[in-house]
Structures are given as structure tokens and as C-alpha cells.
Amino acid sequence: MLATVVASQPYGRATLLTVEFPVPNEAPTVAGRFFLARCTDGSPLDRTWDPYLRRTLRPIAYTLHEGKPQYTLLVPAGDDPGDRWLAQRHLGDSIDLLGPAGNGFTLDARSRALLLVSDQTSAPLLFPLVHHMLDGGGRVTLLVRKESDPEAQTLPLDLLLQNLPLAVEAHAETSTAFAETLANLGAWADCVCIALTSSDPTAYSNLMRSLRAKRLRVDAGFAQALWPGATPCGVGACLACLAPLASGGFTRACTHGPVFDLIRLAA
Numbered sequence: 669m670l671a672t673v674v675a676s677q678p679y680g681r682a683t684l685l686t687v688e689f690p691v692p693n694e695a696p697t698v699a700g701r702f703f704l705a706r707c708t709d710g711s712p713l714d715r716t717w718d719p720y721l722r723r724t725l726r727p728i729a730y731t732l733h734e735g736k737p738q739y740t741l742l743v744p745a746g747d748d749p750g751d752r753w754l755a756q757r758h759l760g761d762s763i764d765l766l767g768p769a770g771n772g773f774t775l776d777a778r779s780r781a782l783l784l785v786s787d788q789t790s791a792p793l794l795f796p797l798v799h800h801m802l803d804g805g806g807r808v809t810l811l812v813r814k815e816s817d818p819e820a821q822t823l824p825l826d827l828l829l830q831n832l833p834l835a836v837e838a839h840a841e842t843s844t845a846f847a848e849t850l851a852n853l854g855a856w857a858d859c860v861c862i863a864l865t866s867s868d869p870t871a872y873s874n875l876m877r878s879l880r881a882k883r884l885r886v887d888a889g890f891a892q893a894l895w896p897g898a899t900p901c902g903v904g905a906c907l908a909c910l911a912p913l914a915s916g917g918f919t920r921a922c923t924h925g926p927v928f929d930l931i932r933l934a935a
């Protein structure tokens with residue numbers, strides 16, 4: 669469906685692109701789900717029918733404006749030509765978007781203490797969960813892994829934190845203190861939602877180890893993680909999105925995720 673760009677702004681080294689769909693298209697459950705963007709406008713100056721594979725864009729906010737759904741999408745920083753094309757869209761431009769697709773985060777209605785775990789690049793992907801939990805009378809704690817190298821900071825920490833409600837308890841730790849803080853915070857949470865930029869399986873195993881450090885057990889349903897890889901076809905056909913499982917196999921993130929129970933990703 670063609671969506672219209674209604675706002676575009678830099679967000680650290682990334683870009684926030686707000687698009688509006690002409691008709692209601694989905695319930696506003698967006699955290700962890702994805703859109704697929706076709707990175708060409710089809711004009712005579714851009715007459716390359718398959719310039720790039722569709723790019724995966726993830727929403728960080730959803731609103732209804734005069735009955736029309738608006739999604740704010742995080743366009744990653746970097747040299748990818750498709751992402752650069754998206755970051756250069758202007759107000760009024762059209763983008764061919766499929767979605768929202770995939771299985772997002774789900775919060776149990778009984779959850780009251782939500783722990784969000786992320787890094788300085790992917791943390792905004794968890795923001796839609798913040799208001800959901802606060803509006804329901806729950807508590808939200810955010811733990812961000814701090815980049816020690818300023819060059820690696822896609823999103824400066826102060827910019828990241830200034831978009832959060834004051835009610836959110838925020839912690840930012842470098843990797844040495846991160847595991848211990850996660851263990852302490854995880855002991856009190858009743859639900860954990862994770863969005864990492866790395867797809868290294870050991871990163872998920874390390875998170876699981878920290879969560880288990882101060883809990884007797886980590887059951888299914890306690891922690892969910894967003895698999896960060898691209899999902900170019902979105903329908904299970906290309907196998908470009910395979911996520912390694914703790915059981916030793918692989919699964920397609922586009923159709924079976926991209927949000928998985930952490931138990932499936934980490935032993």
C-alpha cells in the first residue's frame with residue numbers, strides 16, 4: 669500500500685520517518701513488528717524495477733490522525749543504499765510499504781513490572797511497550813547497554829532518554845556492569861522484552877545467563893527477544909531471515925517471529 673511521508677527528521681545518525689496510510693490498516697499493536705519498503709518511486713528518473721530488495725523498517729510509534737493510521741519508522745543509519753533512499757524522502761513523498769507484518773511483543777495483562785533490555789541503536793524499538801504498560805498501571809525499567817566508543821553511538825544516550833516518560837526508570841551500563849545490573853533488575857521483573865542490534869547467538873545466551881543468575885528459573889513467557897535481521901521477502905520464501913535456535917535448528921524470523929521467546933533463542 670502506498671503511504672505518504674508526513675514527517676522526516678534525523679534521530680542521532682538514524683532517521684525517523686513518519687508515514688500515513690490512507691485507510692485504517694491494522695490494530696495499533698506495533699512493537700516488534702515490521703514493514704517492508706520498496707526503495708524506488710517508479711519515476712522515469714528512477715526506472716529500475718528491482719533496485720534493491722525491500723528494506724525492513726520497524727515502527728517505534730503509532731497514532732491515529734483524523735482516522736488515518738500514522739507509523740513512525742526507524743530508518744537505520746549506515747551505508748545501505750535502500751536505507752539512504754528512505755532517509756532522503758521528503759514530506760508528501762509516497763513509499764510502497766507492506767505491513768505491519770510478523771509477530772510482535774505480547775504483554776500479559778497481569779504483568780506489572782516490565783523490564784526493557786536493549787542498546788543505543790535498537791532501544792527505540794521497545795518504546796511502544798512503554799506507554800502500553802504505564803497506561804495499564806504497571807512499572808517500566810529500561811536497561812541500555814552503553815557504547816563506550818562515541819563513533820559507535822548511532823543514538824546519543826541523552827537523545828534516547830529524553831524521549832521517555834519520567835516514570836520510566838532508566839539504567840545505562842557499559843558491558844562490564846551490564847550483566848550484573850541485568851541480573852539484579854531481572855530478579856524483580858515479571859516480563860522482559862529485549863531488542864539487540866547484534867544477531868550473535870552468544871549475546872542471547874549471555875542475557876539468559878544473567879537473567880538466571882538471581883531467579884530460580886526462567887520459564888517460557890517470561891522473556892521475549894526481537895530478532896534483528898532483515899526480512900526481505902517477509903513471507904517465508906527466501907530464507908534470508910533464518911534465526912538460529914537453542915535447539916540447534918533454524919527458523920524463519922519473518923513468519924515465526926521476529927519476536928521469539930528467549931528460551932527458543934538461548935539455551
Ligand code: FES
Binds near residue numbers: 903
Ligand atoms: S524474509 Fe524471506 S524467508 Fe523470511
